[in-house]
Amino acid sequence: MARFFSQTRIARSDSSELQDASVLVNDEGVIERVGPGLDAPEDAEVLDCSGMILVPGMFDLHVHAREPGAEHKETLSTCAEAALHGGVTGMVLMPDTSPPVDTGxxxxxxQDLISESSPVQMLVSGCLTKKREGTELAGFFGMANRDVAMLTDSDRTIPCPDLLRRCMEYAKDFDLLVTSHCDTPALTKGGAINEGHVSYRLGLPGIPAISQEIAIDRDIRVAQQTGARLHLQQISTANAVKAVGCAKEAGTSVTCEVSPHHLLLSEEEIEDYNTHFKLDPPLRLPRDVEALVAGLLDDTIDAIATNHAPHTEFEKSSDFGSAPFGVTGLETAVLALYDGFVRKGVFGWDLLIRKYSDQPRAIVGLPAVRIEEGQRAEFFLFDPEGETEITPDSMKTKSPVTPFLGRTFSGAIRETVLG
Ligand SMILES: [Zn+2]
Incomplete structure (x- = not known):
C-alpha cells in the first residue's frame, strides 16, 4: 500500500534549511511525489508527520556484526534490527569474523548469508593478510572479483612495513580501498584507557596518544609512496587530526572517520571502572575532543562511523583491565549526535547527513541517498520534540553495551522506512 507522509519537513545535506513538503511513497517503495501542498491519494495510508523531520538513511563504515563465529554477541539479523532502530540503512562489515573473510x-x-538475513545494505570488507595474521597477503584477486568494499585487518596492525607496502601496491592495482585501524602494538601493549592522569589515578595501564599517531604517520607515508587509497579508522587525538590535515594538503588520497563516542566523551567521563567506557582507541583528553569536533567542521575528518562492536554484558562485566574493548553504536549515534550537537546549534542536519550518510557512501563508491522523486524510499522519521531513554530493553542489538546507557536524549526516531 502506498504511504503518504503528510506535512513534514525534509533534511538535506546541501541546505541548512529544512524543506516543507509531503512525501508519497508508492507500493513499490519508490518516492513518487515530493512537494508542499500535495493532496493525499485516496488509496494511500496517510501519516500525519507535522513536527517531524524526514532524514536520509545513514551509512556506517565500521560495523562488527559478529556473524559468522560469535553469534552470542550479535547476528546479521540483530545487527540489521539495531541499524534500522537507529536510522542506519547501510553499512560496511569488518572482516574479523570466524573464519576471517580473506578469500573470494x-x-x-x-554476501549470501546477508541476502538471507538482512533487509539493510551490508557491504563486505576483506582482510589484507591471511587470517589477519600479518604475515602473508590475503586473496586480493578473488576478493576484488566479489566487489569487497575495502581491505582491512580490522583492529590488527600489519607489523611489517614492507608487507604493508606490498598490500598497498596490490590494492592500488585492484583499485581497492585500504583501511587501517591505526595502532602501534608495541606502545599499546596491555593498555586499557588513555595514558594520562586518569589512568594513573585509576591505576590502569595506559595507551599513549602516540600509539595511534605513529601508526597514522607510517600508513600515510606508505600510501603516499604507493599511491594507494587509504582510510583511517577512529581518529582520536588532536595530533592525528593535524597529521591527516597535512597529508590532505600534500594531495594524499586519504580519508578518515571519527566515532560519536570520541566526539562526545573524554576520559574524564570514565567513572567507577565502568567497562562500557572501554573503547579502542580509548577516550582521550577534552582538548582532543575539541580538536575532533573542529576537524569534523573544517572537513579534515570525512565521516562519522561508530565502530559498532558488540560484546555481551557478561563479557563486559569482568574487571576493566581484562574486559574486551568495544561497545555498540548503531542505535545511539544519531540520537547522541542530535542531542549533543544539532540541538545545540554546533552544526545542523546538513553536516550530520554529509558526515554520516553522503560521505561514508562516497568513500565506498555508493551514490548519496536523497528524499527525491524517483528514488527508493530510504529515510527515517525524527521527532525533535520526543525524547529517548537508552536502556537495555529499548535496544535491538543482542549486546546493549554503551557508555550512553541510562542517558535520556532529546529527540526520537519514530520509524525507519526502507523501500
Ligand atoms: Zn572496529
Missing part, C-alpha cells in the same frame, strides 16, 4: 569464496558466502 568467503566474501561470497557472507
Amino acid at each position: 569464496n568467503l566474501v561470497k558466502s557472507l
Whole structure:
C-alpha cells in the first residue's frame, strides 16, 4: 500500500534549511511525489508527520556484526534490527569474523548469508593478510572479483612495513580501498584507557596518544609512496587530526572517520571502572575532543562511523583491565549526535547527513541517498520534540553495551522506512 507522509519537513545535506513538503511513497517503495501542498491519494495510508523531520538513511563504515563465529554477541539479523532502530540503512562489515573473510569464496558466502538475513545494505570488507595474521597477503584477486568494499585487518596492525607496502601496491592495482585501524602494538601493549592522569589515578595501564599517531604517520607515508587509497579508522587525538590535515594538503588520497563516542566523551567521563567506557582507541583528553569536533567542521575528518562492536554484558562485566574493548553504536549515534550537537546549534542536519550518510557512501563508491522523486524510499522519521531513554530493553542489538546507557536524549526516531 502506498504511504503518504503528510506535512513534514525534509533534511538535506546541501541546505541548512529544512524543506516543507509531503512525501508519497508508492507500493513499490519508490518516492513518487515530493512537494508542499500535495493532496493525499485516496488509496494511500496517510501519516500525519507535522513536527517531524524526514532524514536520509545513514551509512556506517565500521560495523562488527559478529556473524559468522560469535553469534552470542550479535547476528546479521540483530545487527540489521539495531541499524534500522537507529536510522542506519547501510553499512560496511569488518572482516574479523570466524573464519576471517580473506578469500573470494568467503566474501561470497557472507554476501549470501546477508541476502538471507538482512533487509539493510551490508557491504563486505576483506582482510589484507591471511587470517589477519600479518604475515602473508590475503586473496586480493578473488576478493576484488566479489566487489569487497575495502581491505582491512580490522583492529590488527600489519607489523611489517614492507608487507604493508606490498598490500598497498596490490590494492592500488585492484583499485581497492585500504583501511587501517591505526595502532602501534608495541606502545599499546596491555593498555586499557588513555595514558594520562586518569589512568594513573585509576591505576590502569595506559595507551599513549602516540600509539595511534605513529601508526597514522607510517600508513600515510606508505600510501603516499604507493599511491594507494587509504582510510583511517577512529581518529582520536588532536595530533592525528593535524597529521591527516597535512597529508590532505600534500594531495594524499586519504580519508578518515571519527566515532560519536570520541566526539562526545573524554576520559574524564570514565567513572567507577565502568567497562562500557572501554573503547579502542580509548577516550582521550577534552582538548582532543575539541580538536575532533573542529576537524569534523573544517572537513579534515570525512565521516562519522561508530565502530559498532558488540560484546555481551557478561563479557563486559569482568574487571576493566581484562574486559574486551568495544561497545555498540548503531542505535545511539544519531540520537547522541542530535542531542549533543544539532540541538545545540554546533552544526545542523546538513553536516550530520554529509558526515554520516553522503560521505561514508562516497568513500565506498555508493551514490548519496536523497528524499527525491524517483528514488527508493530510504529515510527515517525524527521527532525533535520526543525524547529517548537508552536502556537495555529499548535496544535491538543482542549486546546493549554503551557508555550512553541510562542517558535520556532529546529527540526520537519514530520509524525507519526502507523501500
Ligand atoms: Zn572496529
